[in-house]
Amino acid sequence: MRLTKLSKTVAALALAAAATAGAGFGTATAAPVPADLVSTITAADIADPTAVLPDETGTVTAAQTVEGAITWYKSRNGSTAYEGYCEKAARLAWDRTTHHASAIEHWQSSDGARHTTGTPPRGAFVFWNISAYGHVGIADGNGGVWATSVNGAIGHVKQGYFANYLGWKPGNSN
Template identity: 70%
Template sequence: MRIRKLCQVAAVSTVLLIGGGTVAGAAPATDARSEITAADIADPSAVITDSPEELAAARTASQAIAWYADRTGSTAYEGYCERAARLSWNRTTHHASAKEHWTSSDGARHTTGTPPKGSFVFWAISANYHVGIADGNGGVWATNVNHRIGHARQSYFGSYQGWKAGNSN
């Protein structure tokens, strides 16, 4: 099965040649599938899916961050950092803990560089680890920032492990 992406093609004016003359009309909006290009692969925010339902459910890095920002100060996810990270991206993949997520085959592990916007960031601060979402500028959104959902520098938590690309898988 080839990987394809679903694109919305906007309605555009078309020119039809009829009997040597031209008539202007509007083509209806359609779903068009196209092969993945090098540009799509280079764009980490590209959403790749075969299903309109998956596309509708998929989130962007900005939406994942907004999920946290909308809950700033909440204690509802204290002790549930992996759940918060999963919900922020509306993920279908579930992990029992941040450590399970970090050690899983669910995405490549990176231990250097600034984590890109929306990526999952991991720390070994407990037996189950801790996870948050990168802002792309060296900061993170996470639970347990002063015992609440909040924004902090990546160094706020000790024992940095690394990051994995954020996604709605």
């Protein structure tokens, strides 16, 4: 079972409460909480309401971050493993629960607001109409993108590298 920052903190509090509850009416000393169960929740975790997502069982897990999605691509720079699977690469980078059959289906879906102007923000899905299936990558926030099919592999290029730009949608783990 993977513990997130929130579930680690909850587990630590539950252990401490259990230790004091069994102590009776006298003075109680909580058992020390194992270090691997404690994790500090940062201001960024609190400021981002999408930082945790419940799954179908109600288990709360951490959502992927913009930096995590970009790091996914960076760590695979030069890989040919996702050629022809740009939508899958974008989904895996963001650790998304929503699946689309193609980039063009993702673009046309109600899954996120479509934007056709402006520089796509860091982590946004960026779309092009280069085939019947379209193409998608992840924006770096400075006019560049991480994508498959960059000289036949995952790579980083300027947004204009691919023809027929459609626009962008906010990146997310839903």
